[in-house]
Amino acid sequence: MLLLFPLFLWAAWLLISYIATTDTRLGSLVYTFLNSPQLIFLDASLSNRIIRGFGPIIAAFQDFFIPHDFSSSVKVSFDFLSPLADDTIERLSSLATIFLYGLGWLSFPLIIAYIKAACISLPLYFLVVFFSIANITFATPYLWVFLSMPILVKRQRLQRRCIRPAG
Numbered sequence: 001m002l003l004l005f006p007l008f009l010w011a012a013w014l015l016i017s018y019i020a021t022t023d024t025r026l027g028s029l030v031y032t033f034l035n036s037p038q039l040i041f042l043d044a045s046l047s048n049r050i051i052r053g054f055g056p057i058i059a060a061f062q063d064f065f066i067p068h069d070f071s072s073s074v075k076v077s078f079d080f081l082s083p084l085a086d087d088t089i090e091r092l093s094s095l096a097t098i099f100l101y102g103l104g105w106l107s108f109p110l111i112i113a114y115i116k117a118a119c120i121s122l123p124l125y126f127l128v129v130f131f132s133i134a135n136i137t138f139a140t141p142y143l144w145v146f147l148s149m150p151i152l153v154k155r156q157r158l159q160r161r162c163i164r165p166a167g
Contacts, residue, residue: 047085051076053133055089056101067104074101095143096132118150125150 020031033040041047055076060068074089092098099107124146131146 041080042082044082044084047078047081050081051078051085051087052089053094053097056092056097057133060100060104063104065100065104065108067106068101070098070102094133095147114147118154121153124153 016030016034019027020034021027029040029043029046032043041050055078056074059074059076070092074092075087076089077087078085092102099111103110128146128150131143
């Protein structure tokens with residue numbers, strides 16, 4: 001298994017190098033990132049995605065996790081991002097922003113209950129965190145599939161433990 005990791009890294013590098021040569025939006029972003037990483041944050045679209053993903057979470061930290069109105073706009077700015085990026089978020093879109101900014105400290109019991117109910121391996125944990133923070137609307141079925149996977153894994157483990165072969 002450990003021998004496959006360098007092969008995986010090599011294949012990933014080949015894919016990234018190929019994408020950088022294409023004449024697409026992603027290709028130009030990858031090319032910019034590979035040649036001058038500091039310029040990637042001057043892209044307004046990427047800056048907006050970072051602001052929409054992390055802005056309400058940072059605002060929740062600054063407000064000490066006080067619950068907010070879901071229809072209120074969030075005013076955020078990051079100095080390292082593009083000046084063309086939006087500094088006001090009109091709607092909360094990701095699950096993490098709804099929980100942490102909208103519900104504030106009231107979301108902590110729900111998050112703790114999910115962690116206790118789920119049987120999460122490390123790769124699945126990072127996947128759940130990514131899809132919770134990413135600027136993906138909470139109504140997207142993919143998010144709910146990834147959130148339900150750890151609970152389904154735990155349920156299957158419990159069923160296998162309870163059903164023992166007769167012998």
